[in-house]
Amino acid sequence: MCAAIRHRGPDDEGFHLDGGCAIGMRRLSIIDLNTGHQPIANEDQSNWVVFNGEIYNYGGLRSDLLGRGHRLATHSDTETIVHLYEDEGPTAVVRLRGMFAIALWDARRQRLLLARDRFGKKPLYYAILPHGIYFASENQVLSRTRYSFRDRY
Secondary structure, eight states: OGGGGGGGOSSEEEEEEETTEEEEEEEOOOSSTTTOOSSEEOTTSSEEEEEEEEETTHHHHHHHHHHTTOOOSOOOHHHHHHHHHHHHGGGGGGGOOEEEEEEEEETTTTEEEEEEOTTOSSOOEEEEETTEEEEESSHHHHTTSSSOOEEOO
16 A cells, blocks of 8 residues: 555555555654654544644644643654544644645544645545545556546645
């Protein structure tokens, strides 16, 4: 799954499989080099996130989440996303300031949330196929399929 995007990041690779959902990530480590491995889950591992980009206001969000009783295992901006979603659901994206493309798997609801920053700095492409949805940060990955892909704005 991650081989198609190997060129996107030489530092780390990770994936999560849960029933009918598979999310994966290749990354170039910039923030939290040692514990920023993705995908990252919330405390009970019911929500998983992969993320490309940077959340500029993650420090304030992290402090707020800690004040609400969350236990964060890393200092990464990625982990703030999964915990914010846990509290606020899909509307949590509105509170994020930065450049980002996010895929978040909610195992309890069997729901995949795809989101990107308001200006589209980080692209998010997807293809709706007869057997599921494929998504990537590059259209070259999806264009290898026989199906069309879309870029959401």
